[in-house]
């Protein structure tokens with residue numbers, strides 16, 4: 001199911017959380033939805049999950065609006081950091097309800113992940129630690145096999161090893177049973193190798209939408225004598241630079257930039273990370289779009 005946002009604006013009182021967003025999520029792709037605090041990521045996901053209505057514009061999933069639309073919502077699973085599970089229920093009851101709701105539910109995946117995350121099905125959800133609650137959310141998200149599965153910072157309280165288990169299982173599950181996965185995260189370095197496509201929001205607008213690989217290929221971090229760095233940077237977009245005692249480090253972003261060309265001038269050169277590019281682009285003044 002394709003997801004289509006056409007000129008979507010969402011206002012909360014005087015705050016414009018999303019401002020004329022037009023974006024598409026294709027079937028069977030893993031997306032990273034990135035941006036600084038308050039950029040509009042959660043609002044976009046809430047609109048997608050039919051929890052709220054846009055102030056103007058159109059949100060469509062497989063051609064239909066998700067708002068109050070049970071048929072669409074059975075193919076869509078949003079897991080967020082505060083997926084407050086009904087406090088009186090046991091883990092097994094929460095899973096039973098989810099299994100009834102999602103037509104593609106995989107009992108096998110749920111059982112396997114219960115073991116992976118050491119969750120007991122007889123445990124009351126009231127007694128779950130933050131990490132265990134996140135684990136339960138992740139189990140539901142992956143076992144739902146919903147055609148559109150969205151994780152909004154789903155790992156609060158999970159330690160590093162549990163988070164890496166989540167990333168591994170997510171990839172395994174995705175390979176076995178492809179679906180559209182949207183991951184919103186601030187732990188970009190940890191997760192970025194999962195992304196096929198990256199969407200960066202800034203001040204409620206789409207600043208950039210690109211295949212993850214392109215984003216890396218279009219960026220370069222160079223260091224060396226200031227005059228050489230400046231010469232190399234001519235005509236390219238400098239998104240960050242630091243100088244000290246005649247030396248300079250700069251991050252450049254634009255059309256494909258060759259590492260070899262920089263090295264042949266005697267500069268140290270490497271690709272910068274998606275996290276670096278995201279941080280510096282969103283810190284720059286103005287709202288230029290790089291899509």
Ligand SMILES: Nc1ncnc2c1ncn2[C@@H]1O[C@H](COP(=O)(O)OP(=O)(O)OP(=O)(O)O)[C@@H](O)[C@H]1O
Pocket residue numbers: 012013015016017035036037038039040041042043044
């Ligand atoms: N229910 C609401 N009522 C009022 N303002 C809201 C509401 N939800 C979001 N906003 C505002 O809309 C803007 C976008 O918020 P949103 O939560 O979508 O950002 P975000 O990118 O998810 O941020 P974070 O990374 O901090 O979770 C912010 O200015 C926020 O204060």
